[in-house]
Amino acid sequence: MVETDLEPVVAPAARRQQSPGLLLLAVAVIATCGLIYELIAGTLASYLLGDSVTQFSTIIGAYLFAMGIGSWLSKFLEGSLLRWFIRLEILVGIVGGCMAPLLFVSFEYVASFRLLLYVLVGLTGVLVGLEIPLLMRILENRYQFKDLVARVFAVDYVGALLASLIFPLVLVPQLGLIRTSLLFGALNLAVAAVVLARFPETRPYRRRFGVGIAVALLGLAVLFGFANRLLAYTETLAFQDQVIYSKSTPYQRIVLTRNPRELRLFLNGNLQFSSADEYRYHEALVHPLLQALPQARRVLVMGGGDGLAVRELLKYPHIQSIKLVDLDQGMTSIFQHNELLLALNKGSLNNPKVQVINADAYQWVRQDTAHYDAVIVDFPDPGNYSIGKLYSAAFYTALAKRLAPGGRMVVQSTSPYLARQSFWCVAHTLAAVGLHTLPYHLYVPSFGEWGYVLAGPDAHWRGDAGPLPSGLRYITPGTIHDMLRFPPDMSEVPTEVNQLNNQALVRYFEEDWGPYVH
């Protein structure tokens, strides 16, 4: 039907092969792809950086602006336009297709994620901006101008509508961002392939371009297959929020999720912190101990690879050195390099006072010979027998030997409300190795009631011993005082001491959490 309107400009034999309808279909496809890339970039930016209104708005703006640059640049393309078009489609397919996987992977490593994001958005926008003007020039001799404009833009906008509907309804729920990105990259490549195959004038370079397209398709297919490794899509179903990063290290699975309000870190599926209220947890972990030690110079942190406890410690200018011993380099590394997380821990792990040691805490403590004025113990909850050893009397004995005269330690001790026996078991275990203990607790909205145990060689700790750093949002001398009181539903219960040969704590922890798990 369309053909009847056309001014024949090519030999009839060839015309059969190269229907402009095909090119119009190409317009629809590339229009869909173009909008999908834009949506992916916007969604990714709001996942990874938060604040979706700003992110979407700036991404769309940047993308459209880049398309404008592309459109303008299109006038410089001369020679075989079809050849340029195929080349362009291959490029768009590769750049657009790899956009999401590249952004996810680089999230961990790139110092300025934002810069990379906008560079990629810009590049994709320029390439996509080139497409339509180029196609119009290819088609200009086959339609009258009014028809050309009408048809191309009509098809373009239909493609846009299609994209905007299937993206949220089908693609993100079914495929996830990475696979969507790869799929649409492949569609761009398919357009290139079809055009290459159907237009006889592509013959001289058909083989060469064909190989290029095949290689690029294969690459995308491989990435598609590995997409689960990049970001276990199934995993996203296990979390309330969008998973923005996940990695399996030899020790644990690290997952970061994001919603408009907060960033959350999970280790093996257990929430470690929420950016919304982690200040409560970490202020309570650090300040009751440190305010009582105005002379503290050397501090040891066990666990705490997120650097958030260290961030609090660095508020005391008199602390000269902090050693952080965390098992997992995968953990400390992302908290040393990722922009978002650096904003959260204020770059604490990169501070020159801080030495990050990736080692097994138990092994390390047994061979260490230095002494510390304060020791912060921030291990994951004792959910298995391996971690349970890090809460044992034997471990605390080894750790207590590392305390300088007058030195004290604090141990994160799970929830005295949800895991009451476990909490008091930690306190009793610390007491069993001859330390004076001072249990305290607070409410952390993400966790519920949470508890710690201060422990030291004597009972001389005071809650108002020294000045607190300015700018704390939770801890004051008054809150310290309040945290020491245990209402009856969390008050002390008798427990066994956690020893390596009874692992009483892990058994309590299983009992305590059992009702919440099943």
Next chain:
Amino acid sequence: MPNRRTFLAQGGAALTGALLLPALPGCAPTNSLAHIKGRMQGQDATTGHLLRDPSRIPAPTETFETEVLIIGGGVAGLSARRWLHRHGLTNTLLMELAAETGGNAAAGRNAASAYPWGAHYLPVPDVRNVELLEFLQETGTLTGYAPDGLPIYSDYHLCHDPDERLSIDGHWQDGLVPSLNLSADEQAQFARFFKLIEILKTAKGHDGRDAFCIPLDHASADAEYRQLDQISFADYLTREGFTAAPLRWYLDYACRDDYGALATQVSAWAGLHYFASRKGRAHNATGGDVLTWPEGNHFLTEHLRRWGGGAIQNHTLAYDLRETASGVEVLTYNVATRQGTRVRARRVLLATPQHVAHRLLAGIPGHALPPPDALHHAPWLIANLTVEGLPQGPGRPLSWDNVRYGSASLGYINASQQSVRQESGAPKVITLYWPLTDEAPGPARRRAYQTPYAEWLPRVVAELETYHPGVTPYLKNADLWVWGHGMVAPTPGLVWGGARQAAMQPVRDRIYFAHTDFSGISIFEEGFYQGIRAAREMLETAGV
């Protein structure tokens, strides 16, 4: 509850093996198991052949003199050497056929872990066993005494929790006493049995001695208890109405574990002794707890070696003993240097199994050793398996001791149980224990020696598959070791029949005996005690 009892500690077991041993060719494993590396270990065929025909051994080229020659470097020999040294008799020479001392407390090591090749734990001892407690203080295992007078043991040497689990129909339960799906009667029988054990633990004879204790020489002489030595444990259990299948499985397991024999083969006294002699107490552990190390009891034998004085010659075979005017002359041969030596000693301690002692004393009258085949020594297969993972069924997680109900083997222990490192998915070593109790010890031993690696491997893998279906691809390495005379079994009459006591009598104050064969029960404590007993006899006559 107790489980695999110390897989003994007898000196010269390698020698024993070598005596009977044909060659063990290493063959290529079958294709489906081709990814599993490993080999047969712990055998020395060449030496065995030499022993069959001592005339081929080169004549001695040098002569040593020593006050005391100890033949056999297992627990008893090392314990005697340490005791002599502590009491001023330092001029000793110990000869051991194997490359290392330690006897059945042998151990190995690879990139993943150290691991035992035999005896691998010691129950928390009775506080009255002061010699043993003193030794454990030397090793750093006993770190001090609490105000209540009870010993405190190192947290790193007490077996870490979780210690035991049992797989029943694919589900792992806590502990080795079957507790899933028991009928009321079965439960009642278990309860009655353990109540009986509690009574026997505190029972005393008219002589004021414990009915059951370690060392067993200190147990009561009352007929009430000793008559239990005359009947088999199985007959006793049936007579007493302990017939529930899960209970009988559990008790049979205990006998195979501790004695390498079935409840039908050991005496009732020994069967009860397994449970009723466990009277350990500690400030920070219970009598049910055990002390263990990644390398098993090699930890203890290495300390025994270090705490003794005098030279040790490994790779050395004693093959001829003669009495002389001033003592004993022994011909020995070092299989590593291929040198023969004549040793002139005032006294000789034969810390070897009885059948080896019997052979060595062929030309010497006046001993009461029983003929070589008198004792029941079951052969054992030990497999050290390096695994990159264990597909885990439902229930309790990996424990120190992992047993399957009804299993042909005794299950496996996890060598990295005492590690305080966090789990990283790195390879682990597990040690599978398998007493070969399907046929009489003699035929079983011959068959075991003749079975090549290529035949053992599929059997071991099939056994492990019953524990962890799908584990085969995770198996990286499987090293195997056959103990020809794994441990002595306390068959009826052995412990209290009188022959045992007669056999350990020294010969003319020149030749002494120490070995768990002389206890009839092959556990570290008995080997340790036998060494001290023999050393004391020697010190008395030497007037030191």
